[in-house]
Amino acid sequence: MARLKVRVTGIVQGVGFRPFIYRLAVGKGLNGYVRNRGDAGVEILLEGDEEKIDDFLRDLRAKKPPLAVIHEIKTSHLRGKYRFKEFTIQKSSREAELSGSIIPPDIAICDDCLRELRDPKDPRYDYFFITCTNCGPRYTVIESLPYDRENTTMRDFPMCQFCMDEYADPLNRRFHAQTIACPKCGPKVYLTDNRGEQIESNDPIRMAGQLISEGHIVAIKGYGGFHL
Structure with a gap:
């Protein structure tokens, strides 16, 4: 068994990175957390079988989200007792240091959102502000780091229950999508x-x-x- 802290720098906020890390860790039976940092990087703590942690680190690069760019992965082994019984996405930290991480640009609409936009049966049919973790505004709406909804201009638009359910669903592509909105709760x-x-x-x-x-x-x- 092992405990490992991982720091990832690059374009790793606003590109679906935390949901990716969550699914990857849970899929390998690891405990711990992932959270954004105030320097646009991501911090991960892993507890579990050492071989599974090694697999995790390999897949971290090999299977990263298409919009993510990894500049560097730093790891450090930790001592002490195992503290976590599950893997979670934790509240972001404002810790920051010169890391080389950058804020992603605004991203053109993806094929999945375009399909929903044109589907009369979809709740976001014809909705101009349709977004997900793979597309939508990033740089333009971010006012400060870390990248969380309350640090963007979207803080003025509380999520409705429909959007909250998608935001909280690990299997949904809008899982932890900070710009999630719909005609009911989003910009008009x-x-x-x-x-x-x-x-x-x-x-x-x-x-x-x-x-x-x-x-x-x-x-x-x-x-x-x-x-x-």
């Missing part, structure tokens, strides 16, 4: 005139497109500013 889209008065429309996005095609000037507010 609307159209105004040049005086700021709201224009009634059942589909503001398509109406804006129609206005542009008719030669009107439209300012479109995105994640990080306005486009003319």
